[in-house]
Amino acid sequence: MNEYEEIRKEIDIYLMKRFKYRLSLVYLTPDNVVATRRNSRIDLYLRIRRxxxxxxxxxxxxxxxxxxKGRSGHGSHYVRFLAEIALKYGFKYIGIESVNDKSRTFAxxxxxxxxxxxxxxxxxxNLLSYFQDRR
Incomplete structure (x- = not known):
């Protein structure tokens, strides 16, 4: 299993535990994009770039x-989880692409x-430091 597939698997396990899903939600595209299958509660699309x-x-x-359920802490929790995954796999940055007003405020x-x-x-x-300061 390559690192992209390992990241996909970790995100899938995270979402299954956090949102109590029994079946896999996450897949990896040929161009290293982690995405969720269409469902009513979660919509994620993550590009993995070296x-x-x-x-x-x-x-x-x-x-x-x-x-x-917006404004319930799911986004911050996911970004914190993603920072921990990034650290584990040697990624140095987290990005947010094409923000709107809501995601700009969040960022x-x-x-x-x-x-x-x-x-x-x-x-x-810096992101992990932000979360550490909030404990």
Whole structure:
């Protein structure tokens, strides 16, 4: 199993435990995108990138994140989990792609910096520090 498949599996286990699903929700596309199968409670789309693009190299990029129950802590909990996964697999950054007003506020609250006004990033070290300070 390669590291992308291992990341997919860890995200799947996380979602199954957190949301009490019995069947797998997560799949990996040929271009290393982790996505959830369509369901009414969760919609996630995560790009795994080792090379530099608009985002820094070694970046897990959240392209879509949505939970049916908004403003209930699921997004922050997931981003914290993702930072721990990033650290485990040697990724240095977490990114959020193509923000809207709601996701911009979320990114800024967590300490992400703007790349170009529409895309945000943060070092895993700074993100974990943010969560550590909130304990």
């Amino acid at each position: 090379i530099e693009s608009l985002f820094p190299p070694d970046c897990l990029i959240i392209a879509r994140i949505s939970f049916r 800024e609250k967590l300490g992400f910096y703007s790349i170009d006004g529409y895309n945000y990033a943060i070092s895993v070290k």
